Amino acid sequence: MNRNKLLLALLFAAALNPLRSWAQTYKDVAPIFIANCTSCHHPGGIQFPLTKYSEVVPNGALIKANVQNLKMPPWPADPSYKHYVHERVVSATDKALLISWIDGGMVAGDTSLAPPIPVYGNAQLNGTPDLILSLPKFTSTSTTADKYICINVPVNLTQDRYVRAFEYIPGNAAIIHHAVITIDTTGTSVDDYSGNCTNFQGQINIGDYAPGMGPTVLPGVAPAKLGFRIKAGSNVSVQLHIPEGTAGQKDSSELRLFFYPIGETGIREMYFQTVLQNWNFYVPANDSITATAKYPTGTAGVPIDISLYSSFPHSHKTCTSIINFAYKNTDTIPLIRIPHWDFHWQGQYTFEKMVKFPQGYHLFSSHKYDNTINNPETPNPNAPVLPGLFTDDEMLFDSYLFTFYQAGDENIDIAALLANDPLFYPTSVSQTEPTIISPRVYPNPFTESVNLEYTLFTAQFVQVSVYNNLGQEVNKLAAEVQASGFHRYNWHGRDASGQKLPPGMYTYKIQAGNKKCSGQMILKSN
Structure with a gap:
């Protein structure tokens, strides 16, 4: 009897924590590192590499701490406020799996079963650029003060060209x-x-570079065939901000340009402007303030409809948080919120779908500045901070990439268009090796139940979920490691509590490793 009770207790504990009900080894967590870490942490990248088991193990405690406190992977934008393309956010399931593996002793298992690591270089974009502009080598003269220099490079174009991407x-x-x-x-x-x-x-400004930023890539297909126009005979002019204390160091940067083909038609011109600025605020010593800006600055809003493609907020080290939104009267449109601003991890945040910035609306920005000992980044809490161009000064300097609105822009799925863009290097198992055969769903539409079938090439941690038309998860059919081979689920149109759901369209989503599949299922009334 006691043995049976013990067995039941163990089974119950395993059911409560499915992540501990199977033997986790490195191959089970390697896809998490590939999807979230190795694009930066690889040989020749930043700090220490995390591309193989022997590199991960010495850093296990640090990895756990940084994942738990949301410091890594770096993604300052608040995903509960607005979603963006290529978010570096570890899912709750992956986080639990990773921490469970670390707490369990980081078991190696057969490391040869781990998926292959993508090949990384100094460039993030794939393919051969149409034009590489090499900036002349220079030596920094910034001793005790920041310097701004401007370097110009002839493009030598004999006809106008449109840029689809640059890095x-x-x-x-x-x-x-x-x-x-x-x-x-x-x-x-x-x-x-x-x-x-x-x-x-x-x-004409086409964009910026700052630490942590990736390349700018625009979809190349209608109705989102977007590009920057470079006129024949133009120069590319690059302004560089060189921080103090770097005197004697050298730099020779590159700008890689990817053009549309000559004669390509239907390209919509893109624009990049720093529309939200404030150069008139004062942060006292040992104090905190909030500074704001709006665009347009008058009482009238924008004169025409605009489609916003991405946001690039910018501040320095005394800043601690940023929020941007569009508004008219009491209506607001969320754009970006960074609750814990990190000067060392800046980015251009591309919206999953372009955001309609309607005629008559304003853009609004609010930056909070903490010049006290509570902010370890502020240069000197005993001295005031003013707006300025140097790193120890502050800025409220928020930019947007945009185009003129066309009907339906807000429905264009930019994330989907960029998801399989050949310009991006593979950064996950889903692009380096096949993991799953496309699912089969039948009968569809259905009245009582529907079968969802798929086949795995290799053993994977698999999640199968069902969502309603509001994007809310109504049922999770699986969250477990599954063996290779055939798998089937029979869903009866009920939520996680067993309640019958109303007729309508539902979306299934399957994630096997880092491969994602989805589709629609229609539940009909009896």
């Missing part, structure tokens, strides 16, 4: 605080190494 690659990231990339359509801009080149020399 700025610093030769020495340690001395590039940020880069502002503009197009001088006159072709007359000149280099300025004085350290005081604080004005942009180009007339």
